[in-house]
Amino acid sequence: MRLKQVRAAWDRYQRDDGPMMAAAVSYYVGLSLCPLLLVLLAGLGWFLRYTATGQTAEDQLFQAVRDHLSPTLELQVQQMLTQVQDRSATNGPLGFLAVLMTAVAAFSQFERAFDRIWGVKSVDDAGWVATIKRLLIQRGIAFLMLFSIGFFLIAVFAAGVALAAVRSMTAEIVSTPEMWWRTLQVSTAFAFNTLLFTAIYRWLPKTNPPWRSAVRGGVLAAALWEIGRHLLAAFLIGTKYSSAYGIVGSFIAILLWCYYAVTIIFLGAEFVQVASASHQPPKRGYPIAGPSPLDAG
Template structure:
């Protein structure tokens, strides 16, 4: 009973904090900006993964992942944008350099927006008077996140490829083991997604947070993300938006999914904040940041 009361209080406090931080507005702003940065981000990830698999294979893997997230129409729309931008980058050395700069700036803008929102949720902000330093630091951290995500996608792709090969071989002798391999695939996906969220919560904000609190929040966020992915897939199977709205329908699917992912990301951040204040260690500003609240107690009372 005591555990149920704690869980109920934790959920109640998370909902109250969620409303106070206006998470839906933060998610809407991030979804809008991400739409314009998604193709450059995907191109950079494809280029990085292409160093290991070849660019064609990397592109096919990314498009396959997008198909799982936003359906055939949304994936086709993004694949077309990626192809068009990538073809422009092959026009010459100068054009390549300019496009790489554009890709990096556009892709890093997504993580810069995430950082600003996480700073707000966790009641921190950059130290005043260090605007240039903070801008450069933010862009470098964003570039590091792109590399980290590319690495995790590489690990996930290799693991799933090996698992698929093992499944194909073992199914000839143990057909009943197919469900086990599917579960292992889900576990791998969960671990990779949780690692991405943990990296975002740890690296991007101008705050220091204990790794155990981060891990708990990242696991919750990964669970919500995968549940939403599953439900969104069912919705796309039942409703053919593309046939009724064409390209506009594909765009609607993409921005709706991005909005949900942003809501999940920031909900996990709110939960992490509430959990850390109640049961973990307080979230404090980093060396180059200050708190936006005064006299904040280290832990909230247990009610």
């Protein structure tokens, strides 16, 4: 990973109006987080009552919100969970419809941003049939993205549960340093983030960049995300900040997280584009013919 390519990716990000694109996408992503949380809690509303594992999942959900967002938002989630557990049948479909609408809007913004990053020109509509076909394809891809994100969250959650189970089992046999488990937890999160970013850079662009460039962009984005999320949690989004502004502060915190995440995705996409261009073989042309010996006479 060359520093020159990172600098070139940053220059392209500024030239493509990356901050403005990140703000537009983070707006729709921020709006979709609350309905998405509503759907997740609606699914857990019935499950948490009858299983001990569901209670553990609830505790881990609250801990994740408290650690990665703010303690104030954790209280909001607890209140919402209490209401959703009693009305999961009605809130679930409405929440899913809201998630679908905002997911389509967010995907549309992502598609426009990636087209601009990779220099893909928009195709003019060839009639209402082509327009309907294109809209159906976009909504189908939005469905796939939504279910892919859900599958990824389930995989991350399963990995966390498995890691906690292994830790509790080994604690009875041998004492393991806390630093070792912390390193393993960070490494697991970094690996999952790398896979997620790599999949985004490989399949979301219409140009389908090579795997080598997508993996390098995924590693860069995962590293920036791990560094940035700790800085955000330590300096920008804390208990005092959320307590001072209440629910408005919690929503601002969500938008800050969304903006930073989208910025990392776009920076990584610019890096993938630069890396893909550097790996392309030079175009071969015919040599310029010199003067013919017959022309000398």
